Amino acid sequence: ATNIAETSITIEGIKYVIDACMIKVRDYDPATTLDSLQVMPESRAQARQRCGRAGRVSAGKCFRLVTEESFREDMAETSTPEILRCNLSSVVLQMKAMGIDNILGFDFMDKPSTAGLLRAQQQLTMLGAIEVEDKRGNITDLGRLMVRFPTDPMAARAIVRGIQLNVAADVCAVIAMLSADGSLFAATKNGGGAHVENRSKFAKPLGDHVTLLHVFDAYRRQPVKERQNWCESSGLNAKQMARTLDVFGQLMEVTEAVAEDLHAKAAGLTPQKRHRSEANRVGLIATPLSKHDAEREHEQLRMALAAGYFMNSAYFSHQTNTYVTFVGTKPVYLHPSSVLFRSKQPPTTVVFHSVVSTTKNFMREVVGVRPEFLQLAAPQLFRSVVA
Structure with missing residues (x-):
């Protein structure tokens, strides 16, 4: 049983549930500003919910992989509310937009920590x-x-910067791909290699974000009727790719409205470019860029990502032979699924989407950026980055 077993779905024929009594949850550390995916014991309430998948349409049994004593004494009765363990920047921004200024004095149902709110x-x-x-x-x-976007503030900031750099469609595509949360790549229909091998087919040396953009563009160039087969032969999850395209469309609708408010023509988003973004939004076949144009666009894409995700940045330390976060100075490692993991010359400075904590703190979805991109994004934080 996994988290999906805690939903109210009924699956025909399920008679047995084997529950490892562990759960993956996102946990935020205000001290390091890192969002990490943690594996921890589930609560007894979650265990009872998982147990309910068996015996709905016929008799069933649930086997929990813990002792009865551990179940009763070591596992909490209920799970920790998400607001107590998540990054509160989206919540606070929404509250500010609603005119709620006294955030610390607000009467929350479950009061977050003062440190998290600050x-x-x-x-x-x-x-x-x-x-x-x-x-x-x-x-x-x-x-x-930023609050108009259905994303976290870092992603919203990256999109706004993308509008100014005329790469908003690319930023929206990357963020839409990131929303799939690692489930885009799968084994091929004929039993091919794992998702890491499938990802390597599309790998771009600049990093995972550029690779995801390459996958997205390749998907859109396929005729609609052939996308399912193309995904299966490419080791991609067709349902997730279709969902990604829908998310992209939603983001582009907001982006185009925001671009108008920013006087997008003055920022470089000409009517011709806007027409192209509209074609992108509805999934029409995109014209491949020349090598020179692609390199320039990838440069601007990484600049926009740095503007939003500079707090999720790290530099390579030759002393420890690993990456260290700029905020919190925490050692982090490239995840084996990253296209940069096998790079002979990994970038000296990177931004990443999230951290997964297992035996180490692994960065997920990593892209190389120039140090000056970070200094441009937050000069007060990165004064000494550029030598």
Whole structure:
């Protein structure tokens, strides 16, 4: 049994449930500002929910891989509310947009930690979403644009920067792909290699984000009727790719409205470019870029990602032979699924989407960026990055 067994679905023919009594949850550490995927014991309430998958339409049994004593004494009765273990920047930004200024004094149903709320406000300040010198921390014009996106503030900031750099469609495509949360690549229909091998078919040396963009563009270039077969032969999850295209469309709708508010023509988003983005949104066949144009676009894409995800950045330390985060100075490692994992010359500076904590802290979805991109995004944080 996994988290899916905690939903209210009924699956025909299920008579036995084997529950490892463990669960994967996202956990946020305000001290390091890292979101990590942790494996931890489930609660007794979750265990009872999982047990309910068996015996719905006929008699069934549940086998839990823990002792009865451990179940009763070591496992909590209920799980920790998500608001107590997540990054609160999205919550705080929404509250600011609603005119709620006294965040610390707000009467939450489950009161988050003061440290988490303060860190969220600090992050939003660094992203430019709330005022720096205002004690009330009023939302800025940029923050009002960011809150319109159905994403976390870091992704929203990257999209807004993408509009200014004329690569908003690319940023939206990458964020849509990231929303699949690692389930895009799978074994091929005929029993081919694992998702790491399938990802390597599309690998781009700049990193995972550029690789995901390459996959997305390749998918869109396929005729609609042939996309299912193409996904199966390429080792991709066809349902997830179709969902990704829907998410991309939703993001582009908001992006185009925001671009108009930013006077997009002055920022470089010409009517011709807007028409192209509309074609991208509905999934029409995209014209491949020349090598020179692609390199320039990938450069601007990475600059936009750095503008949003600079707090998820790390540098390579030759002393420890590993990456170290700029915020929190925590050692992190390239995940084996990353296209950079086998690189002979990994980039000296990277941004990443998330961290998975198992035996080590592994960075997921990593792309190389120039140090000056980080300094441009947050000069107050990266004064000494550029030598």
